[in-house]
Amino acid sequence: MNEKLDLVKLIKDKINIIDVIGKDQKIIKAGHNYKALCPFHEEKTPSFIINYQKQSYVCYGCGKNGDIFSYAMEKYKISFKEALEKFANEANIEVNNYTKNTSYKNNSRFYYNVMKTIANFYNKNLIDYLKNNSLSLLEKKKNYL
Numbered sequence: 001m002n003e004k005l006d007l008v009k010l011i012k013d014k015i016n017i018i019d020v021i022g023k024d025q026k027i028i029k030a031g032h033n034y035k036a037l038c039p040f041h042e043e044k045t046p047s048f049i050i051n052y053q054k055q056s057y058v059c060y061g062c063g064k065n066g067d068i069f070s071y072a073m074e075k076y077k078i079s080f081k082e083a084l085e086k087f088a089n090e091a092n093i094e095v096n097n098y099t100k101n102t103s104y105k106n107n108s109r110f111y112y113n114v115m116k117t118i119a120n121f122y123n124k125n126l127i128d129y130l131k132n133n134s135l136s137l138l139e140k141k142k143n144y145l
């Protein structure tokens with residue numbers, strides 16, 4: 001199980017997209033959905049639709065769409081990690097409980113090993129290549145001499 005994803009899911013369960021966007025924009029209920037003036041482009045009539053069920057938004061004016069994380073990243077110019085920490089903080093979730101043993105670290109370990117293997121492979125091949133090439137160059141030189 002990916003614990004980082006679990007944290008995202010946990011945050012999404014606790015944080016409501018209407019509250020998040022409602023801090024920045026005036027939200028109007030429209031049928032099953034909610035709408036607001038788009039926070040990402042200038043407009044006079046709302047084309048920014050928030051889907052409460054899906055906890056997502058889409059703007060029919062500028063095409064921006066996503067969830068609370070992409071909203072915070074775009075709106076406050078923060079990284080995914082910062083958005084994660086911000087919402088975890090607001091939801092009183094201890095991020096450290098999740099990041100201590102995260103798959104992110106396991107992944108970077110995994111990628112490190114993969115990269116090391118690839119580097120070793122290329123190193124060996126490069127040496128072989130240089131050996132073969134310089135040998136054939138020497139051979140060619142011999143032929144010319």
Ligand SMILES: [Zn+2]
Pocket residue numbers: 038039040041048059060061062063064
């Ligand atoms: Zn827009």
